[in-house]
Amino acid sequence: MSAPATVAGLDQAPTSHAKLLTWVREVAELTTPDSVVWCDGSSDEWRRLTDDLVAAGTLVRLNEEKRPNSFWARTDPTDVARVEERTFICSVDEADAGPTNNWLAPAEMKRVMTDLYRGSMRGRTMYVIPFCMGPLDAPAPMFGVEITDSPYVVTSMRIMTRMGTEVLAKMGDAAEFVPCLHSLGAPLEPGETDVAWPCNETKYISHFPETREIWSYGSGYGGNSLLGKKCYSLRIASAMARDEGWLAEHMLIMKLTSPEQKTYYVAAAFPSACGKTNLAMLEPTVPGWKVETLGDDIAWMRFGDDGRLYATNPEYGLFGVAPGTDWKTNPNAMRTLAKGNSVFTNVALTDDGDIWWEGMGDPPAHLTDWKGEDWTPDSDELSSHPNSRFCTPISQCPILAPEYDDPKGVPIDAILFGGRRRDTIPLVTEARDWVHGVYLGATLSSETTAAAAGKVGVVRRDPMAMLPFIGYNAGDYFGHWIAMGKGAGDGAADKKLPKIFYVNWFRRGDDGRFLWPGFGENSRVLKWVVQRLEGRADAVETPVGMVPAPGALDVDGLDLDPADLAAVLNVDADEWRAEIPQVTEWFTKFGDKLPGVLWAELDALKARLGVE
Ligand code: GTP
Ligand code: SPV
Ligand code: MN
Numbered sequence: 001m002s003a004p005a006t007v008a009g010l011d012q013a014p015t016s017h018a019k020l021l022t023w024v025r026e027v028a029e030l031t032t033p034d035s036v037v038w039c040d041g042s043s044d045e046w047r048r049l050t051d052d053l054v055a056a057g058t059l060v061r062l063n064e065e066k067r068p069n070s071f072w073a074r075t076d077p078t079d080v081a082r083v084e085e086r087t088f089i090c091s092v093d094e095a096d097a098g099p100t101n102n103w104l105a106p107a108e109m110k111r112v113m114t115d116l117y118r119g120s121m122r123g124r125t126m127y128v129i130p131f132c133m134g135p136l137d138a139p140a141p142m143f144g145v146e147i148t149d150s151p152y153v154v155t156s157m158r159i160m161t162r163m164g165t166e167v168l169a170k171m172g173d174a175a176e177f178v179p180c181l182h183s184l185g186a187p188l189e190p191g192e193t194d195v196a197w198p199c200n201e202t203k204y205i206s207h208f209p210e211t212r213e214i215w216s217y218g219s220g221y222g223g224n225s226l227l228g229k230k231c232y233s234l235r236i237a238s239a240m241a242r243d244e245g246w247l248a249e250h251m252l253i254m255k256l257t258s259p260e261q262k263t264y265y266v267a268a269a270f271p272s273a274c275g276k277t278n279l280a281m282l283e284p285t286v287p288g289w290k291v292e293t294l295g296d297d298i299a300w301m302r303f304g305d306d307g308r309l310y311a312t313n314p315e316y317g318l319f320g321v322a323p324g325t326d327w328k329t330n331p332n333a334m335r336t337l338a339k340g341n342s343v344f345t346n347v348a349l350t351d352d353g354d355i356w357w358e359g360m361g362d363p364p365a366h367l368t369d370w371k372g373e374d375w376t377p378d379s380d381e382l383s384s385h386p387n388s389r390f391c392t393p394i395s396q397c398p399i400l401a402p403e404y405d406d407p408k409g410v411p412i413d414a415i416l417f418g419g420r421r422r423d424t425i426p427l428v429t430e431a432r433d434w435v436h437g438v439y440l441g442a443t444l445s446s447e448t449t450a451a452a453a454g455k456v457g458v459v460r461r462d463p464m465a466m467l468p469f470i471g472y473n474a475g476d477y478f479g480h481w482i483a484m485g486k487g488a489g490d491g492a493a494d495k496k497l498p499k500i501f502y503v504n505w506f507r508r509g510d511d512g513r514f515l516w517p518g519f520g521e522n523s524r525v526l527k528w529v530v531q532r533l534e535g536r537a538d539a540v541e542t543p544v545g546m547v548p549a550p551g552a553l554d555v556d557g558l559d560l561d562p563a564d565l566a567a568v569l570n571v572d573a574d575e576w577r578a579e580i581p582q583v584t585e586w587f588t589k590f591g592d593k594l595p596g597v598l599w600a601e602l603d604a605l606k607a608r609l610g611v612e
Contacts, residue, residue, distance in 0.1 A: 041164020
C-alpha cells in the first residue's frame with residue numbers, strides 16, 4: 001500500500017534511517033493526517049507552534065514582562081492526570097506483567113488500538129519528534145521517536161527532552177530507538193472547527209516491553225502523552241534495566257555539600273505529588289549546607305567500575321505540581337519559572353496576564369480559573385486543579401549542579417524512600433542494611449494524590465514509589481533490587497552500596513495539622529542522614545529500623561513543640577502491628593516471585609513487635 005499523495009511532508013524526511021522511515025510511513029497511512037512535520041527543535045519551530053496554539057485557543061500568551069515566552073493552557077476537565085486504570089503492560093506472558101499492572105496480550109491490544117488509530121489524525125498535522133533521554137554524548141544514547149498529532153505535546157517535549165535535528169543526526173541511519181505513538185483520538189471532519197483541548201473519552205496507555213514500544217491514545221496531558229517520561233524512562237526502561245542489570249527509578253537526584261565542603265549525592269523516591277521536586281530544589285535552613293539539583297523525577301542508575309552506584313537524570317525539564325509552590329516553600333522553583341520559557345497547565349490566570357495557584361501567597365481579587373470561569377477568593381472551588389503543573393527547562397534552575405549533564409552520572413551515597421502517611425511512619429528511619437532497605441521500599445505505603453485519576457487520600461502500597469511505573473512483574477522487580485545489592489564487601493572492586501533511609505514529611509497530629517514543617521526544614525533530616533554516613537550522628541534501634549537518638553536531629557532555631565518532635569519521631573508498636581496483616585496480604589500477591597529474604601524480613605519484624 002502506498003501513502004495517499006495528499007499527506008504533505010511525508011517524503012521530505014530529513015533522515016535516511018530506514019526503520020524510522022518505514023514506521024513513520026505506516027503510521028501516516030493508518031492515521032491519515034493532512035501533513036507530516038519532522039520536528040527540528042528550533043526556536044523558530046517553537047515560535048510557530050506556540051503562535052498556532054494561541055490562535056487555536058489551546059494556549060494563552062502570558063504577560064511578556066512577568067513571564068517571558070510563557071503560556072497558560074487549560075485541558076478538557078476530563079483530561080487532567082495519569083489514567084492508571086487505562087495503563088497496560090502488554091507482555092507476551094500475562095505473568096510478566098504481574099499482579100500490579102493491567103494486562104492485555106500484545107496482539108489483542110494492537111488489534112484494538114489499530115482500529116482506534118485508523119483515521120485518528122484526520123484533519124490534523126502529524127509531528128515526528130526525535131528525542132534522547134539523557135545526554136546525547138552518552139556512550140549509548142537512549143533514543144526515542146514520538147509521533148503525535150498534538151502540537152501541545154511537541155512544545156512540552158521540547159522542554160522535557162533533548163529533541164530535534166541534533167538527535168536525528170546522531171541517530172544516523174540505524175540507531176535503535178523506542179517508537180512512541182501518540183494520538184489524541186480526535187479526528188476533524190472537513191470544515192469542522194477544533195476545540196481548544198481535543199482528546200477522547202476512550203483512553204489507552206499501552207506498553208510492549210518485549211518489543212520496547214509505546215502506544216498511547218485519547219489523552220493529551222502529562223505522563224499520558226509526553227511519552228519520554230513515565231512510559232519510556234520508567235515502564236520501558238525498567239524492563240531494559242532488569243535485562244541489563246541497572247535500575248530505572250522514580251527518584252530525584254540531589255547534591256549536598258556539608259559545612260566541611262564534603263559532597264554527597266542523594267536519590268529519593270516518593271510517590272507522585274509527595275515531595276520530590278520540592279526536596280530536589282530545597283533551600284536548606286541549616287546554616288552552612290548547600291543543595292544543588294540534578295533531577296526531580298527520574299533516575300537511571302548503574303554500578304560503575306569502582307563499585308559505586310551512578311545516577312543520571314534522563315530528563316531535560318521539570319513537570320512540577322503547581323499548587324503549594326511558593327517563595328516560602330520552593331523559592332528555587334519560583335526563580336526557575338521567573339526566567340520564562342514555560343507552559344502552565346490548569347492553573348489560574350490573573351487579570352494582568354500572570355499565573356496564580358493555591359498556596360502562592362494571598363489570592364488576587366479576581367482570576368480566571370482552570371475551567372475558564374471567573375474566580376474570586378469567595379469561590380467555593382479551587383482556582384487551579386490539584387494536579388496543575390508547570391513545565392519548565394531544568395537549565396533555568398539557579399541551583400542546577402554542573403554534573404547534571406555528565407553522561408557518567410553521580411555516585412549515590414544514600415537512597416531515601418518516602419510516602420505520604422498521616423500516622424505510623426516516623427520522620428526518618430535508617431535501614432539496617434540493603435535487604436532491609438529493599439524491604440522498606442517494597443512495603444512503602446502512601447495516600448493517593450491528584451497526580452492520578454481516582455480517589456485521593458487512600459493508603460495503598462506503592463513499592464519504591466513505582467507502583468504505576470514498574471514495566472514488569474513487581475515480584476521480579478523486588479528480586480532485581482535484591483540482586484543489585486549482591487557483591488558488596490567481597491574484594492577490592494566490590495560494590496559500595498548506598499545506605500537506605502525511609503522518610504515521611506506528612507505525619508499529622510490528632511488535630512490534623514502536619515507535625516513537621518517540611519520543605520527547607522527537611523535539610524535537618526538530610527544533615528542527620530549525612531552524619532549517619534559519616535558515622536557522626538547517634539541513632540536508636542527500634543523494631544522498624546534506626547531513628548535519630550534524642551538530640552541527634554538538629555532542631556536548632558526551629559520553633560517546634562518538643563511534644564510534636566517526639567510525636568513525629570515516634571515508633572508506635574500498635575500502629576506497626578496494624579500494618580502487619582496489610583504487608584502479609586501485599587506480599588502474598590506475588591506468590592513464588594517474592595524473594596524469600598523479604599518474607600524473612602517480615603518475620604524478623606513480627607518477632608521484634610511480638611506478633612505471632
Ligand atoms: P510528581 O511530580 O507528581 O512526581 O510529584 P513530586 O513528588 O515531585 O511532589 P512535589 O514536590 O511536587 O510536591 C507535591 C505536593 O506536596 C506539593 O503541593 C508540595 O507543596 C507538597 N510538599 C512537598 N514537600 C512537602 C513537605 O516537606 N511538607 C509538606 N507538608 N508538603 C510538602
Ligand atoms: C507523576 O505523576 O509522578 C508525574 C506527573 O511526575 S506525570 O508526568 O503526569 O506522570
Ligand atoms: Mn513523578
